Amino acid sequence: MSADLSDLYQNVILDHNRRPRNRGRIPTANRSAHGDNPSCGDQCDVFLRLDGDRIAEISFDGSGCAISQASASLMTTQLKGKTTAEAENLYKEFHEIVTTGKEPEEISDLGAFAGVHAFPARIKCATLSWHAALNALRGDGAPATTESHKD
């Protein structure tokens, strides 16, 4: 396997893909949003329970490639317990990682996604669940689609 491809399919990603964390609908959710990537057919629903400004619980459901499933799974582990502002910042960091390949400043599993930047067509796969989560947080419930923002 080429260096690029093994960067894309890192162990962290394969692990989250095989054993997704926080998958399914949480019954106590008070926010949710749907995201889709119309070109691929990938789908992602994010459910969360917001406690004040803090994400008390979060889960996802959906279908898609290993990158999108692992990204959604990892995202739930990263966002749990964060405030809205912290979540927005984390997404900014994640976005930079997947578009530039830059490693995160502090050691973090997000770094597993640095290999995505060499596969521009897959950036959408990695960011889909994040878009849905941010929409759910912003509470506008609008469906997220990777077609209207360029990543």
Next chain:
Amino acid sequence: MSADLSDLYQNVILDHNRRPRNRGRIPTANRSAHGDNPSCGDQCDVFLRLDGDRIAEISFDGSGCAISQASASLMTTQLKGKTTAEAENLYKEFHEIVTTGKEPEEISDLGAFAGVHAFPARIKCATLSWHAALNALRGDGAPATTESHKD
């Protein structure tokens, strides 16, 4: 001037173009039809007085290139006094002359149009007035257009 072009613009044609015969509307007409050549914008109205099955009088009006004007003028001189069947036959002969360049069997001014066959785009110009005349004769008054028959 090349042989082809002087064949196209023969003296007979130039003469009919400069001094068209039977131009204008005959007041006693009992049949008429309109023809157009939408690609060129050429227009031709043919008026005739049918006496029994015989063309007692015939005239044309319209605008177009030298070929179309001369053809209309010459046609009126040829069709006057003819029966419907004779007119149809004369058109068949004329059609063969302009599409193949074959000279007419008997000496006739129609032969002046033999040069048209070397200019396929101009065949429509030569046949427009004939189509209108035949439509008028057939009495269906349908506008003739050179787009629906291939010449």
Next chain:
Amino acid sequence: MPSPWDNIRDQFPILDQKVNGHPLVYLDNAATTQKPLAVTRALDRFYANDNANVHRGLHALSMRSTDGYEGARARVQAFVNAEAPEEIIFTRGTTESINLVAASWGSANLRKGDVVLLTEMEHHSNLVPWQMAAQRTGATVRYVPVTGDQGLLDLGALDKLLTPEVKLFAFTHVSNTLGTINPAADLCARARKLGIVTVVDAAQSIGHMPLDVRAIGCDFLAFSGHKMASVTGIGVLYGRRALLDAMPPWQGGGGMISSVDFSGSRWKPSPERFEAGTPNFADAIALGASCDFLDLLGREQIRLHDGGLAKEARDRLAELPGIRIIGPDGERGGLVSFAFEGVHAHDVVTFADEDGIALRGGHHCNQPLMKKLGLTSTVRASFYVYNERREIDALVASMARTIKFFAG
């Protein structure tokens, strides 16, 4: 005697390249085929010698262009055995052809209460235009069911669905996802008995097998040049002349009117009525060259070649663990779709690309069918005249490697 098949890959210089260090294995032909030199050179020659706008032109280049364009129409007419060149309308592709029928024929003929019958295996391009036409006119869309993974039309259900409210029946000749070859002549005959207008989507058949509109007995038939060894940007709507002449124009503009004044217009007959504006005459001429190229190879031979490779690929892939193969066991068009348990199609395609193999993964513009099959996507390998057996070896090896990786 040398056969045009002998050095066929020399006609396709694009195939002679490496992708990620491996020789390119192009198996995405159902999305678009590659173009032979015979076609791209015809295009170059046209631009280098004859290019001028068609119609209304009396100078030498314009007459040559017009002859070339109308010659291409006559060539396509012969290729599909239409009765007259006026039955051939040049469009951008299958999608535009179907939209033309849905908009023009649809607006003139569909009413509230009418039914447009489709099948569950239609490409979005033969589905969405009818949904839109139905919405505009108040008509309803119904679907002939597809029977499970074999992907055949339920012909028993068809006869029940062919009710008097059905005004039009549109179906694909070959499914771009299943590979199913529908019995087009039989379907058209059943519809015609009831006076139902038929539309055949020939996008996946035109380049791969003999096709005769009179033998099929359809009223309309649509296809794209880019899927039959021709260039992008050109396609065809065949329509029976009696229907075309009764249809209102769709787009307005230069070339399609017989007279205009400030208060209104009169239309020319077909095909001009449906070709508003400067047509894509250069690419139409290239399409004529593609017809020559395919006839030289022999369309029956192409059918055997492409279908044979697809069948062989199917049989060999079927031995892989965890694979689910979609489409008929019997005769199929030149493609095979499949899915692996636990590995998403996009990951498979990305791994194949590493091996230089071009596949397509996704819903193939066939979302409703995917839902019905309980899939979100499949991997598709599709074949054309330049593909070879050894490329099936490469495909199977790559698939084996991928499932092994994901099985971990």
Next chain:
Amino acid sequence: MPSPWDNIRDQFPILDQKVNGHPLVYLDNAATTQKPLAVTRALDRFYANDNANVHRGLHALSMRSTDGYEGARARVQAFVNAEAPEEIIFTRGTTESINLVAASWGSANLRKGDVVLLTEMEHHSNLVPWQMAAQRTGATVRYVPVTGDQGLLDLGALDKLLTPEVKLFAFTHVSNTLGTINPAADLCARARKLGIVTVVDAAQSIGHMPLDVRAIGCDFLAFSGHKMASVTGIGVLYGRRALLDAMPPWQGGGGMISSVDFSGSRWKPSPERFEAGTPNFADAIALGASCDFLDLLGREQIRLHDGGLAKEARDRLAELPGIRIIGPDGERGGLVSFAFEGVHAHDVVTFADEDGIALRGGHHCNQPLMKKLGLTSTVRASFYVYNERREIDALVASMARTIKFFAG
């Protein structure tokens, strides 16, 4: 420093031929321009290296194709100075672009009692689509008058015509018959003050002068590749994003929907919403190469070159007996139209062809204007970047010979 103008004719091998024994003098550029090698070679290179269907593709060729296609969109965006690539929709040409607006924007926004304002100098392609939209919606079409043979818009009348019922104002930037250059920015400003949507037909300006949609301030702008040194089959609709995003789709099919099921569909945003089916991506890439070619020559220099030749031709033709020249005395686009007393345009064009000169004669898809001017047709000579002064000599000599012949 060598200028790209120095050996410009080497870029156009088609010009190096004889027609009827004379060197070809191609003066039919308003109908279609010739294509430089820089463009046809870009097309060849694409087909020989990168061709694959765009979007949804995850293999190397498909990614290259997609990058090329979206790169062409960004190139065109820069060429017309649009704000975002999403404002550039690829179509077959000007005619299809205008039909898209008339069908989509028109169906969503025009009502009985509304007025669509055009001008008396519109090409059929910017006239017939509006007549058809008006007929569908109950709106009315009105026309800004043209003032006699000078062929200028009656700007006094315009202000009276810009009434509250007017919902849309569509006009040509440069007239293909008169050569008039309309003050597009001023016209759009007057309309915008009243909230009227503007459509600019840039078919005859885009290849001949600098053009900036933000400086013009229009809502939509349409043009064709084949009139700007690019290939046939590709064109552009520019639309302001806010308007595009509020418009319903026009054609349905693959690529433009975000989800479909058997009961209905959701649409993607612009530009995908308006690009149903496989787009003409190869020719779009060629269009990008044309933008490069024209920018290398310099669009201001092109304006001076083409307009200069047209003006000079006008002045020299004016000395011929019995000539009537149409269009403005002052600045004009790169073309000149004229008629001779007693000699029909088609005879003139046939004689010119004998001398190797390609002209256009007829109504130039401008019948209503012709009627108003009391003409059935004119002869038109139109210039492009490869034309030279000596070609005006040939033109004038040929015209003199023709009128002498017919004067007998």
